[in-house]
Amino acid sequence: MRLAAKRFDRVIHLHATNRMHLLTLAAGIPRRLGWRRKCAWALTDSLPDVKKEGLKHEALYNFDLLAPLGISARAGELRAHFPLTEKNKQSLDELLRHHGVDTAKPWVIFNPSASCPSKIWPAERFAELADKIRSVYAVELMAIGTRADRLYTERLHKAAHSPVHDLSGRLSLGMLGVLLSRAALLISNDSGPGHVANAVGTPVISIFGRKQPGLSPLRWGPLDSGSRVVWKDVGCETCAAHLCPIHFLCLDAIQTSDVMAQIGAFEKRLTPAGTPV
Numbered sequence: 001m002r003l004a005a006k007r008f009d010r011v012i013h014l015h016a017t018n019r020m021h022l023l024t025l026a027a028g029i030p031r032r033l034g035w036r037r038k039c040a041w042a043l044t045d046s047l048p049d050v051k052k053e054g055l056k057h058e059a060l061y062n063f064d065l066l067a068p069l070g071i072s073a074r075a076g077e078l079r080a081h082f083p084l085t086e087k088n089k090q091s092l093d094e095l096l097r098h099h100g101v102d103t104a105k106p107w108v109i110f111n112p113s114a115s116c117p118s119k120i121w122p123a124e125r126f127a128e129l130a131d132k133i134r135s136v137y138a139v140e141l142m143a144i145g146t147r148a149d150r151l152y153t154e155r156l157h158k159a160a161h162s163p164v165h166d167l168s169g170r171l172s173l174g175m176l177g178v179l180l181s182r183a184a185l186l187i188s189n190d191s192g193p194g195h196v197a198n199a200v201g202t203p204v205i206s207i208f209g210r211k212q213p214g215l216s217p218l219r220w221g222p223l224d225s226g227s228r229v230v231w232k233d234v235g236c237e238t239c240a241a242h243l244c245p246i247h248f249l250c251l252d253a254i255q256t257s258d259v260m261a262q263i264g265a266f267e268k269r270l271t272p273a274g275t276p277v
Helices: 002-006 018-026 058-064 086-099 123-136 147-159 173-182 192-199 256-269
Strands: 010-012 031-035 045-047 107-111 140-143 185-189 204-207 228-230
Touching (some): 002 018, 086 173, 107 173, 123 256, 140 147, 185 192, 185 256
Parallel strands (some): 010 031, 031 045, 107 140, 107 185, 185 204
């Protein structure tokens, strides 16, 4: 009833679910575009769902849904956007003062969590990486995540010999955007903060597991071509994702040295250790 009251002309379903397809039909929205699955008969315009082929970025697949409306996009043309508000800037400043973050040094942010075990590089590797980074660069290190992600940030914090500010559960989405906009670099599992960082102009080193076209860096990696992906093929013929019978060997195969090698591409954004700040 609330949707119907808005009198929308069109709805674009980026994610196919029975509930949403039926809901927008019941709301009387005249034109309903989406993927040909999950009650596709409730749509007025549908496309075959080929996204599992992983032949291009998810953003480009989403633009395919707009083709019936005469809207198109090409690789290299897309730019993500994330709003940064003064209120969120002030809230972040207050939080960073509380944590004693040195704002004169470059910031390197860690995101050690993700939505699925098949996307989570061990927190202890992040801790080892933190120590290696601090041995080379004079930077402030921070870890982010939701309140539910504290399991990973606490493991990182306990295993690291270098100080890492744990901001998990303390950032609103808007504050996260501001934090990442001020950071020199984000090192992240395959997860949402990587896309937020891209949207605010901060480079990402994105750590990927899983060998499956529909879950690949080509489809889900950073949209910004200046960012980097760390991924290793360990020879799996079929990827079982979260049901992996070999304990996520693809993630375990990624060493901190692999990530450090990618950090070299962003040295100009960092301060060498021993440099007066």
